[in-house]
Amino acid sequence: MTNDLIYFNKTRLAPTPSGFLHVGNILSFAITAALAHKHGVKVLLRIDDMDRIRATPEYLADVFDTLRFLEIPWDEGPANADEFEGTFSQLHRMSLYNAALEELREKGAVFACTCSRKQLLETGSCTCINKNIPLDTPEASWRLRTDSNLINVKTYTGEIIKEEMPADMQNFVVRKKDGLPAYQLTSLIDDLFYGVDLIVRGQDLWHSTLAQLALAKLLGKEAFGETVFYHHPLLLEPSGQKLSKSAGSTSVRFMRMEGKSKRDVFKDISGFAGLDNIAEDWQQLGSELLLKQGVY
Template identity: 60%
Template sequence: MSGRLIHFNKTRIAPTPSGFLHLGNVLSFTLTTALARLHRAKVLLRIDDIDQTRADEKYIQDIFDTLNFLEIPWDEGPHNAGEFKDSYSQMHRLPLYREVIEQLKDSGLVFACTCSRKQLEKAPCTCFDREIPLDTKEAAWRLHTYKARELSIRSYNDQTVTAVLPADMQNFVIRKKDAFPAYQLTSVIDDLHYGVDLIIRGQDLWSSTLAQHELALALGKSEFQDITFYHHPLLTDELNQKLSKSAGATSVLYLRQSGKTPAQIYTMIANMLGLNMIINNWEQLAEIVLTFYKNNPAPAINGAGLHK
């Protein structure tokens, strides 16, 4: 950031326990922690387990195993899986989520949707015009969004980026067919609940950032616009595809079980970014990557990795 160094209150590491963490997650965690230290912010570990059908206990344990093995620190949140389940699971915040869902309902800003994934792959949702009753069994609730509304995002470079919600995020789901709140809603409420004012995430979540600003406006929570966002490029594989959670060759679990040291894992990440050097720890990786970003203009918000 230009000029005087700004102090932030809090940022967060927010993995979803739907698979084993991979090298791309590690890059994001290291950048988050480094920027927190730079700006004297605390790091919250927030595990997004609202999708109980995918939040497997072994993936929750993997988050703690990975952070501890790679010696990536955090300041707030659970320190083990048991503490997470007892005090920090999103299930404890269900009343908060349901309260804002009811607020949106009472404001007339949601509509029911019975479309299946296969239907949505073939054609856009038309449920708004069908006026399906909200109490319809196994109907999702979608937020009625504004196609041309400009959204203002506070960027890390001291600029405000304006954009409109992309077509694929119009009328996004805020309550799923199982009546549980959806990711966009829980993320907004959690960030406000914990007082997060700096969010570091991959460029693939740019559309989510826009959706969350749209949702915050609908809820009248203008304070969400005060959050600063930093979108970093992604790690990609040899086919230029972003990494996915799996037990494959880019998962930290696989690498750890194969005998790789933290230094070797950090070096792998640097090499995947086109930075041919040996890295010893997360601080060194973050410093080198952030310096590269500073000295080389960042790619477009939806761009790919550094090696492009």
């Protein structure tokens, strides 16, 4: 059980408009909203749109349509797609991301990588760390120089977990080949900028949490080390495999086109999650999930 004496200021919903919101997103949002309600904290809607190739107006509009259809609330952030584009898009925070990248450059904490995707697949890792490739080389990404120091993660249950950087996050990318900041950096800077101190994520993003905590330490952002994380179980297929979000039938948009109501959507998610009690709204879904996980 969590320590109920822990106080939080803010949590967030952080969808990416690179596809239609799916049932896995809704499960995470319901847990986030339930924890926010329990602790009396604000919910920020923080949309990650730095992937300018895959982020489309249709997917962006779907974020607001789906949240309103399912009546999932938020307290801060854009009210609609136009307000998002005008004020809240990550493009408006490029100066913050670039300042962080420049600080990493000045500290000698990054190196240039010119490995192709094919090379990375064949070798399993980047081989550029000792090549001294100039950072301003065209089409070069920037990778963080990671170490083997233990990373402390403060969990919602009150436990502090200590782990080394996992193999798949060694020397992870902080600036992409197109010159834009990468996800691990933008997510960290955004959460610091908005004052988020409770982050709810799926278990599949545990390695991202470790990467962002390590990056925060290198940047001297000690406040991020005090952030509390809750990593929830993922939705599973009957076979036990992770529910594929690439399947169109898992998107809420598809379910609505099939004539399903808000109740139907939450009923389906309850089934995927293996809940004994069928939820009819986000409050019930979030509470039942947290009860099942033994943290509510």
